[in-house]
Amino acid sequence: MMIEYNFIQDEDVDIILNDILESYGYDFTEYSKASIKRRINRLFTLDRFMSFAEFRYRLKSDPDYMHRFIEQVTVTVTEMFRDPQFYKVLREQVLPTLGTYPFIRIWHAGCSTGEEVYSMAILLKEANLYHKALLYATDLNPEVLEKARMGIFPLSQMKQYSENYIQSGGTKDFSQYYTANYDKAKFDEELSRKMIFSTHNLVSDRSFNEFQLILCRNVLIYFDKDLQVKVFNLFEQSLDNLGYLALGSKETIRFSSLTSRFKQLDNEKIWRKIA
Amino acid sequence: MEKDSLKGKIDLLLIAGSAGSLDVLLKVLPAIKYNLSFPIIIVLHRKASYDSSLINLFNSKATLPVVEAEEKDSLQNGKIYVAPSDYHLLVETDHSVSLDYSEKIQYSRPCIDVTFETAAEVYKTRIAAILLSGANSDGAAGLKSIKNHGGITAVQNPQYAEVSYMPQKAIQIAPIDYILNIEEIANFINKLSL
Ligand SMILES: C[S@@+](CC[C@H](N)C(=O)[O-])C[C@H]1O[C@@H](n2cnc3c(N)ncnc32)[C@H](O)[C@@H]1O
Numbered sequence: 001m002m003i004e005y006n007f008i009q010d011e012d013v014d015i016i017l018n019d020i021l022e023s024y025g026y027d028f029t030e031y032s033k034a035s036i037k038r039r040i041n042r043l044f045t046l047d048r049f050m051s052f053a054e055f056r057y058r059l060k061s062d063p064d065y066m067h068r069f070i071e072q073v074t075v076t077v078t079e080m081f082r083d084p085q086f087y088k089v090l091r092e093q094v095l096p097t098l099g100t101y102p103f104i105r106i107w108h109a110g111c112s113t114g115e116e117v118y119s120m121a122i123l124l125k126e127a128n129l130y131h132k133a134l135l136y137a138t139d140l141n142p143e144v145l146e147k148a149r150m151g152i153f154p155l156s157q158m159k160q161y162s163e164n165y166i167q168s169g170g171t172k173d174f175s176q177y178y179t180a181n182y183d184k185a186k187f188d189e190e191l192s193r194k195m196i197f198s199t200h201n202l203v204s205d206r207s208f209n210e211f212q213l214i215l216c217r218n219v220l221i222y223f224d225k226d227l228q229v230k231v232f233n234l235f236e237q238s239l240d241n242l243g244y245l246a247l248g249s250k251e252t253i254r255f256s257s258l259t260s261r262f263k264q265l266d267n268e269k270i271w272r273k274i275a
Numbered sequence: 276m277e278k279d280s281l282k283g284k285i286d287l288l289l290i291a292g293s294a295g296s297l298d299v300l301l302k303v304l305p306a307i308k309y310n311l312s313f314p315i316i317i318v319l320h321r322k323a324s325y326d327s328s329l330i331n332l333f334n335s336k337a338t339l340p341v342v343e344a345e346e347k348d349s350l351q352n353g354k355i356y357v358a359p360s361d362y363h364l365l366v367e368t369d370h371s372v373s374l375d376y377s378e379k380i381q382y383s384r385p386c387i388d389v390t391f392e393t394a395a396e397v398y399k400t401r402i403a404a405i406l407l408s409g410a411n412s413d414g415a416a417g418l419k420s421i422k423n424h425g426g427i428t429a430v431q432n433p434q435y436a437e438v439s440y441m442p443q444k445a446i447q448i449a450p451i452d453y454i455l456n457i458e459e460i461a462n463f464i465n466k467l468s469l
Contacts, residue, residue: 006392006396006420010368032365032367032373032375033367033368034365034366034367034368034373034393034397035365035373035375038365038375038389038393039377075375075376075377077376077377077378218376220346221346221362221373221374221375221376222373222375224347225347228347250345250346250359250362250374251346252345252346255347
């Protein structure tokens with residue numbers, strides 16, 4: 001049975017988020033309230049705090065606990081070839097266009113443990129474009145980036161990923177891309193050769209390059225509308241003319257000023273900058 | 276409670292269920308009055324792939340417009356929002372909805388408890404929730420939370436539910452105001468409206 005997470009009230013959430021901003025510089029104040037409140041309550045219960053004061057004190061005084069907070073409060077769930085149809089459109093419509101450019105810079109914003117980045121590397125390989133591509137993979141959480149860098153994922157997931165891969169239009173034997181070892185699958189280092197991992201906070205950090213394709217999937221659902229708009233502006237500044245922006249299957253640019261300057265591809269969550 | 280006491284009592288209605296609920300909804304939705312004075316959120320456990328056909332099916336039967344809830348949609352009266360499969364749906368203080376792809380809860384995503392609990396905290400006494408047929412215990416804690424905040428709770432009569440476990444479980448742990456047979460559900464909803 002589910003425990004009702006109800007210790008930390010709205011006002012307490014505000015207090016904690018302000019503390020964190022002041023003490024550590026991480027700004028979660030514009031995240032979707034209901035979601036972050038639930039995650040904070042979950043952590044409070046998991047770690048068996050007795051009072052709000054104790055929880056607050058621990059967060060302010062213990063930087064290691066702050067890491068745990070980030071890890072537990074942000075949602076890092078991800079998959080390879082998540083939403084295969086999306087990858088199919090990348091394969092069939094986006095990569096052929098990008099292939100006409102002399103180089104391809106791609107930004108995975110909020111890449112979590114990297115499954116999305118390795119999926120992209122596979123698409124680029126199969127389209128014969130990998131040699132002229134660079135994949136920038138960023139996240140606010142240094143721990144997930146460390147995992148992404150290793151390219152080691154649970155072997156138990158490979159069946160699902162292989163099915164996703166096939167549905168995305170892949171025709172190779174998916175297992176050629178990794179080496180199985182006990183319960184782990186280590187992805188070919190050839191795939192990570194052109195990946196650059198770095199922390200980047202979408203709330204506070206600026207544009208750092210110009211890209212032909214930006215993927216930011218399943219990150220914006222955790223932001224409130226105002227923050228979404230700010231991040232969309234950051235993406236617009238970071239996109240080449242005619243560059244592509246790809247979002248998660250439930251995300252949209254509809255509330256932002258981007259709608260007039262971007263054109264959606266079919267019914268996919270991919271928009272192209274047109275002006 | 277006396278007959279007319281429900282009128283205008285709520286600003287949001289939640290309906291949720293699992294196995295055996297779809298048929299109930301297909302009977303109830305056509306009988307809801309077309310000028311309902313509040314929005315409805317439906318949370319239904321199901322396989323991921325049927326989403327667009329499910330919305331079409333509902334729309335072919337319902338008197339009210341049915342949409343899949345989108346990220347940050349503001350809830351509008353007289354509209355029915357269906358939680359997308361594979362995402363939790365949370366209700367925000369400004370009466371919009373957020374989606375969340377975190378771990379499954381109660382083996383479920385969407386999880387009924389999550390929607391019920393976040394909605395209860397926002398709408399307090401101005402909410403009603405109906406839990407239908409189903410084979411797991413999701414929703415029971417949510418109904419309890421609705422009641423704790425002073426809202427109205429109802430379940431499908433387990434005796435006639437295709438799978439009785441879910442409403443049964445709710446009756447065990449939460450105070451339930453109304454136990455309804457299928458034919459009574461639409462009437463109950465209409466009475467809550469202005
Ligand atoms: C659900 S994962 C998405 C992973 C992948 N893009 C996918 O769609 O499968 C969300 C990621 O966003 C990251 N994130 C959350 N807030 C962020 C911020 N302000 N800046 C950068 N990354 C952030 C989290 O650390 C987490 O790894």
